[in-house]
Amino acid sequence: MRPLTAHVDLDALRHNYRLARDLAPQSQALAVLKADAYGHGALACAKALEELAPAFAVACLEEAVVLREGGIRTPIVLLEGIFTPDELVLVDELGLWMAVHSDWQVQALLQFTPRRPIPVWLKVDSGMHRLGFRPEEAASVWRQLSAAPTHATNLHLMSHFATADRLDDAYFQRQMTCLDALAVELKAPLCLANSPATLAWPMAHGAWNRPGVMLYGSDPLEAPNAASQRLAPVMSLRSEIIAVRELAQGEPVGYGGRWRASRPSRIAVVACGYGDGYDRHAVDGTPVLVEGRRCALSGKVSMDMLTVDITQVPEATIGSEVVLWGCAQSGETLGIDEVAGYCDTISYTLLTGVLPRVPRRYHGGFC
Structure with missing residues (x-):
């Protein structure tokens, strides 16, 4: 057979997950498995981590279905939420958690009758300017979801950092200031820290972190630090x-x-x-x-x-x-x-x- 092979070290994967967890002992760590676990094989990586990780994260429903059909029962967060209202049927059936970043998603959820309330993570655009509600909109959306306990439960605020990998922290600090103020106003738990923030910015460690590429042994920082140098290639x-x-x-x-x-x-x-x-x-x-x-x-x-x-x-x-x-x-x-x-x-x-x-x-x- 052709000799080219991608060898995946699951012990190294678990080592990197434990590092992410240990860097933020007061946080829970989502294991991000989107894009087929960054090319490593989502189902195999999920099986390797299911006794360690309290929840997984994927980009879309199709990725979650692969894990559920493979026997994974761990909670799974849809980081981009749903793309059409009819996806809510499977979200409910498969027991998924979902992000909401647009008003139409909120309205689709409120018009749907789930068998049990769906855990919802409200995405705030704190400066990345891709997905999410503007900070001045987020409070009213949060209250709207909070007032519908048969539809939405276990509400969290989430956002994404644009520059957490850089040594210059000015823009990162601007995002953190915005999110901290909103969290205090709403008494809301946060999910903020991606891989670089998990490695380098303890102030961003919230109720949940969501390490991604660091799980696979890649250093996302502009300049390595003591933590990132402990990552093992997967x-x-x-x-x-x-x-x-x-x-x-x-x-x-x-x-x-x-x-x-x-x-x-x-x-x-x-x-x-x-x-x-x-x-x-x-x-x-x-x-x-x-x-x-x-x-x-x-x-x-x-x-x-x-x-x-x-x-x-x-x-x-x-x-x-x-x-x-x-x-x-x-x-x-x-x-x-x-x-x-x-x-x-x-x-x-x-x-x-x-x-x-x-x-x-x-x-x-x-x-």
Whole structure:
């Protein structure tokens, strides 16, 4: 079989969840499993965390259905709520919690007759300017929902930070000031802290936090701190060398001949390409581990293959292990955040971009 495989370390996933929980001991931590658990496999990750996490979070109803059909009974929050009123039937049937960010969602809920009240998280636009009620609207909506206890229950305020990953905290502080004032006015519990706020801003730790990408071992902070340095990589994207080419000085490799050998060179052809989700924007010099040693991408990424300069690894040959990110079997590690930097992107896009044709292999068992 084609050697490219995404290895998922469930022990590392649990380690990262415990770190998120321990950083905010007065908060409960949602485990965010949207986008198929950031490409790691939502059902497998949910099973690994169901004895630890009091609730999960997904983006939409379809993602929640996958978990429920897979046997997950843990509460699940729909972070974007419903998209049409008729989805409320399944929200009620599956026992889901839901965010509301628009008036039509509130009215649909109030016109629906659930079998039991639905836990509702009211989203406030405190400065992200995507979803949510304006702060001056939120109090009246909160009171409207509070006055309908047969429809809505367990109300929380939630919002999203635009700049919690940055060292400059001015805008973050502006959002916090707005949310703190609203929480005091309404005597409302808060769910605010995403991964960077969980790692770096204890003032944002509320009744609930919602760590996402940090669960999968990626550091979302502009500059690492002591907490983020304790994160363990969860996905290791591994392949093998499938061919070796000997090139003379000046010879090119790949489409457009972008890379040319500056000396006599050995070039490894690796079974991985943009058709698997590896970023085509990766530049020459993007790090790759070959037999546990750092080598450099050389030439444009193709759909099914990429090429790496292995001149300095004479023992590398057909069948040698190649790690695109994550941990080599020998223990060396290549951080996904470093790879993302060479692709002018972020780890989120690399992780969620690993396509279904790449098999996932799970290690560490379930709780």
